[in-house]
Amino acid sequence: MKRLCSLLLCLALLVTPALAVVAKPANGYVGDYAQVLDDDLERDMVQRDKTLFDSTGAAIVVVSVEFMDGLDAESYAYECFDQWGIGSEERNNGLLLVFATDDLNDAGLKKCWVMKGVGLESALSDSTLNGWLEDYFYDDFDAGDYDGAVEGFFDAAYAWMERYYAGTENTAPGGAYPEEERGSSFSLLGPLVVFTVLLIIAIVLVIALSSLFRGRGGYSYYNTYRPRARIVFWPRWRSRPRRPPPPPRPPDYRPHTGGGFHLGGASRGGGVGRSGGGSFRSSSHTSSRSVGHSSSFHSGGHSRGGGVGRR
């Protein structure tokens, strides 16, 4: 029995993948694993992030670690983004800042990286991110003032997010949001109406045509009998052609309904698009783009990698 348990334990250890990155922060926004950030700053950032997520689906996640487990900063950030799902699944508008306090790159500088979600690729350039790091982050970071560095970067990123999503002046729940996703913006309403009208016309035509071809006491839904010619005069000395027997009634047909309805985009590869759970779910209902409707976002945004920082 003991041997069996040991064997099972060994097997479990073998099949369990070793995670190179830290776990997603419990609060979802700030993970101070290196224990270098002030509690008040952390609380403030979490609160502001919650407000930001509820109103826009965006999230600015900050993570401090001591080491990056042998990975370069970009790979570490990508793994975090990929496994945690940052920002909303619907908009992929997460932003991740991860830095190490004791892990140096080849240039002898502490590693740090900023990575953005796919939904921000067109709006937020890498040059802008690089500017934030150079203007607000690097100096304090190199000097060991992690609070100053993080606060400066966070404020810059937060202000940008507010400005970006304030385009319609409706960032508060209940408002409409700018259409920042790329791709088609045409309305489906017109084609849908046309399609519905055509469908109704087609159904009416089918019913009308089927009633024309219906024989006496015939079966309109399964009529295969088509007389080749209408016989106007039939000599009395010939018997009428026998009407073929009616076809058997088809069995009842009930169309099978489809499967689930998915909110948000698909995930890529391993673990992308994982939901952050109920804690990030806004209490408001599903959105439309018109004013007066509030939205609910689900955590799980993904990134294509890239970003800026010190590898």
Added chain:
Amino acid sequence: MVPIKSAKTALIVTVAVILAATLFGSHRSLNALRKDALAVLEQGEYGDGVGVRSDLARRGDVCANLCTVARNNGLGESDAYRRLSAQVEAFRAGELDAELEEPAQALMEALSGLPLSERDQRHLSNFQAELGSIRDTIRRDKYTQMAQDFNTGTLAAFPANLLSRLTGVRPLPVYT
């Protein structure tokens, strides 16, 4: 329809039909895979236009801007500048696989040795950040994975390697 009376003829016809069907079928299947990957190249994984193609276009723009900064700082006649500007022209003319990365790095190295203004230093830093980011996103993009799987997996295995040569199915371009 004339029936085939000779067994030998029938056998030949059967074999010919099987061969033709195999070639046609494999050509279609391989081209379908190729087409799927090229769609991801052009439109991105989610059809939103964010993908390798947009990354390559962004790289072209960054390199063009780098050339401008280099020219403004007196490097307009240098070999590094000429190499990069020629590649940018080629890229703009449609050569997606124009080698931009290495000439850009060479030009940035040349620029970093000059006494640049603060503004140009910031530009240089941003160009480096952008080019590095683009390199990463291309590397991680789904198209790159699909192209590598297609080239080294599908086309390399038998009988696809033979059939692809017979039917003219080309490998997918891989960008870095």
